[in-house]
Amino acid sequence: xxxxxxxxxxxxxxxxxxxxxxxxxxxxxxxxxxxxxxxxxxxxxxxxxxxxxxxxxxxxxxxxxxxxxxxxxxxxxxxxxxxxxxxxxxxxxxxxxxxxxxxxxxxxxxxxxxxxxxxxxxxxxxxxxxxxxxxxxxxxxxxxxxxxxxxxxxxxxxxxxxxxxxxxxxxxxxxxxxxxxxxxxxxxxxxxxxxxxxxxxxxxxxxxxxxxxxxxxxxxxxxxxxxxxxxxxxxxxxxxxxxxxxxxxxxxxxxxxxxxxxxxxxxxxxxxxxxxxxxx
Ligand SMILES: [Fe+2]
Numbered sequence: 001x002x003x004x005x006x007x008x009x010x011x012x013x014x015x016x017x018x019x020x021x022x023x024x025x026x027x028x029x030x031x032x033x034x035x036x037x038x039x040x041x042x043x044x045x046x047x048x049x050x051x052x053x054x055x056x057x058x059x060x061x062x063x064x065x066x067x068x069x070x071x072x073x074x075x076x077x078x079x080x081x082x083x084x085x086x087x088x089x090x091x092x093x094x095x096x097x098x099x100x101x102x103x104x105x106x107x108x109x110x111x112x113x114x115x116x117x118x119x120x121x122x123x124x125x126x127x128x129x130x131x132x133x134x135x136x137x138x139x140x141x142x143x144x145x146x147x148x149x150x151x152x153x154x155x156x157x158x159x160x161x162x163x164x165x166x167x168x169x170x171x172x173x174x175x176x177x178x179x180x181x182x183x184x185x186x187x188x189x190x191x192x193x194x195x196x197x198x199x200x201x202x203x204x205x206x207x208x209x210x211x212x213x214x215x216x217x218x219x220x221x222x223x224x225x226x227x228x229x230x231x232x233x234x235x236x237x238x239x240x241x242x243x244x245x246x247x248x249x250x251x252x253x254x255x256x257x258x259x260x261x262x263x264x265x266x267x268x269x270x271x272x273x274x275x276x277x278x279x280x
Pocket of ligand 1: 012057059126189
């Protein structure tokens, strides 16, 4: 049986991809950020996940206003890298797991989550930056990846509660897949940031850390945070954090924190990172 063995929450700031690609991760500016991921990089070498369900959002790189799927699951064999304006990042293509992805799609749809099935897709920094943070610069990524894209760019975006419930349904889907697979789920984006308007540059260390606290243990309070609170407290782009709730929902009733890291600023953004294990 396949099992979800761990969950990771992580920011996916595009500047971090630039730092990796240009070999600047230990520069004075980036060093405290990347040092917070050292523990996780070593831990992942031992964990060796077979598949990562990687929850992220596309930043109008592959999807655009013509089609805005709320929840989309990538069922392809392989995913290319988006050109986000400076050419595609020099990272390997992402290898999918079509058998598990189709199984999850079927299970979710019969479980009344109307997923968009995507059989051809390029992925942007929302997906590749977390892979770089966790796995550095390998020739090929050491895990298969099922991209799960969430619309957090164009309102209406899904509620925290709906995201959490989707995570619960993903757990049921994975646990009904007969093959023995070590599956992780990552939720990416955030933390507090606002990129435009009079509040551009807004960061909120206190709120972000309260959010990280809420992911640990048996509280499900985070699923009830309304959109307006993310907007008010964490800026217009802080809404990306609802994607972390898909990860948290997939870990079951209770979690244990293995590692946690927070740093501001990175570009205009607060960097947060947490590694969680489901606890029976
Ligand atoms: Fe993002």
